[in-house]
Amino acid sequence: MHEPIPDAQDEPTPVVRAVDLGTARLLPDLDRPRAWLLTVDGAPQSHLDLDDPGHLEFEYARRLAHVLDVAAPPGAPLDVLHLGGGAFTLPRYAAWRRPGSRQRVAEVDGGLVELVTERLPLPAGSGIEVAVEDAGALLAAAPTDSADVVLADVFRGSRIPAHLTGVGHVAEAARVLRPGGSYAANLADSAPLDFTRAQLATLRVHFAELCLIAEPAVLRGRRFGNVVLVASDAPLPVAELTRGAAADPFPARVVHGAELTRLIGDAEPVRAAAGLPSPRPPSGAFDLA
Numbered sequence: 001m002h003e004p005i006p007d008a009q010d011e012p013t014p015v016v017r018a019v020d021l022g023t024a025r026l027l028p029d030l031d032r033p034r035a036w037l038l039t040v041d042g043a044p045q046s047h048l049d050l051d052d053p054g055h056l057e058f059e060y061a062r063r064l065a066h067v068l069d070v071a072a073p074p075g076a077p078l079d080v081l082h083l084g085g086g087a088f089t090l091p092r093y094a095a096w097r098r099p100g101s102r103q104r105v106a107e108v109d110g111g112l113v114e115l116v117t118e119r120l121p122l123p124a125g126s127g128i129e130v131a132v133e134d135a136g137a138l139l140a141a142a143p144t145d146s147a148d149v150v151l152a153d154v155f156r157g158s159r160i161p162a163h164l165t166g167v168g169h170v171a172e173a174a175r176v177l178r179p180g181g182s183y184a185a186n187l188a189d190s191a192p193l194d195f196t197r198a199q200l201a202t203l204r205v206h207f208a209e210l211c212l213i214a215e216p217a218v219l220r221g222r223r224f225g226n227v228v229l230v231a232s233d234a235p236l237p238v239a240e241l242t243r244g245a246a247a248d249p250f251p252a253r254v255v256h257g258a259e260l261t262r263l264i265g266d267a268e269p270v271r272a273a274a275g276l277p278s279p280r281p282p283s284g285a286f287d288l289a
Contacts, residue, residue, distance in 0.1 A: 012036075015119060019111030021156060026119055029057075036120060038087045040112070043158040046087035048120060053089075053096040059250050060186045060226035061089055063213045064151055066244035067184040067230055068094050070237040071149050077101040081147045081176060083135035083164070084154035087116050088128060095126045105130045106138035136163055142176045150177060152185040160187065162275035165198075167205050169275070170231075174206040180234040183207065187229065188281060191221025195279050197267035199229060200260070205269050207231035211238055211256035212263070213245050219253060224281050 012028035022041035029035035035049035035057075047057035056062045068090070072078055077100035082091055085107030094101050103126075107113050110132040122128050131138055135154045150173045154164055163169065173183045183203070189196045196212070203210055209232045218225035230236060238256050245252040255263060270276045 015115070017111070017115050019115060020109045021112070024112055024115055026115070036087065038116070040109075041157050043155070045155070046089045048087040048089045048092070050120060053092040056089065056093065059215070059248060059252070060153075060228060061093075062248050063226075063228040063245060063252060064090055064153065064184055064186060065093055066213070066241055067151070067182055067228075068097065068149060069244065070240045071182055072098070075099075078148045079103075079146060079178075081139065081142055081150045082106065083139060083150065083152040085113065085116075085130060086153070087120055088122060088130070090151060090153070091128045092122070092126070095123070095128060101127055103128045104138065104142075106133050106135040108132065108134045135161075136169060136172075139169070139172045139176060142172075144175050145178045147176050148178055148181050150181070150183045152183070155188075158188070158281050160278035162277040165202070165275040165278070166270040166272060167202055168273065170202055170206045174233070177233075181232065182236070183231045185229045187227045187278065188224065189227050189279060190218070190224035190282070193219075193221075193227070193263070194267070195276070196227050196229070197264050198270055198276060200264045201267040202269040203229060203231045204264070208233055209236045210260060211236050211241065211254055212260060213241065213252050213254050215250055215252050219255070224279075 015026040017024050025039045027037045032049050034051045038046040049055040056065055075098060077098050080094055080103045082105040085105045088105060091103045091105055094103060113130055113132055154161060187196055187199060200210060211230050213228040215225060217223050238254060242254040245254055
């Protein structure tokens with residue numbers, strides 16, 4: 001497909017391209033001059049404002065950003081491993097908030113990486129290194145005690161690959177993190193939250209401290225939506241995360257301690273080597289209308 005290169009004076013126009021894992025679309029945000037929505041096979045993957053990397057349109061991205069915000073004193077650089085790339089929204093956010101951070105990003109879709117780096121190039125000197133590689137493989141190859149934060153936001157279409165959901169994956173994340181580091185994962189689930197409960201039980205095998213961030217409507221089973229899990233071997237900054245989540249345009253709750261233990265209930269860790277696929281979203285869950 002021929003794609004005209006837009007002139008700087010032209011109105012932004014959608015870009016459609018076949019990538020390795022489907023059809024990617026870059027859709028201009030009509031409310032923000034240099035902002036774009038990335039979808040793959042119709043499922044939203046990323047939203048990015050090139051002029052304002054601090055603007056996070058998706059609520060789950062805000063929640064993952066809260067984890068980055070409290071991982072170290074303000075402005076201090078971090079070593080971050082990102083599992084899942086999309087338009088590199090969160091790596092750009094971390095580079096903006098914490099100059100000097102060293103970040104590696106795993107994105108398995110080489111065609112998508114080519115599209116994003118061509119149309120939405122990373123700023124010079126960002127400290128962001130992108131590897132066209134499976135997230136699990138990059139995690140397994142990472143040195144021990146090499147990351148302050150591991151962020152997992154990996155979706156094939158609208159589902160999480162099963163091999164990134166078991167105890168083996170969590171063990172690798174725990175190995176790569178430095179003492180006191182944090183692992184955060186974006187999930188999508190709905191009542192009765194069986195997938196979320198199993199993922200929490202899996203994290204509990206290797207991490208002593210856990211919390212969950214989600215909108216009340218998702219926790220109450222009223223709709224399918226995102227759930228962010230956070231884990232560490234050290235006490236989590238729950239109060240700071242709670243303040244950040246409560247201040248979001250769509251406020252979220254932070255569940256931890258005894259309430260989280262009750263939520264996990266009798267859920268068992270995912271020990272199968274193949275992992276456990278995430279639930280298929282209901283029809284219309286990610287409609288863009």
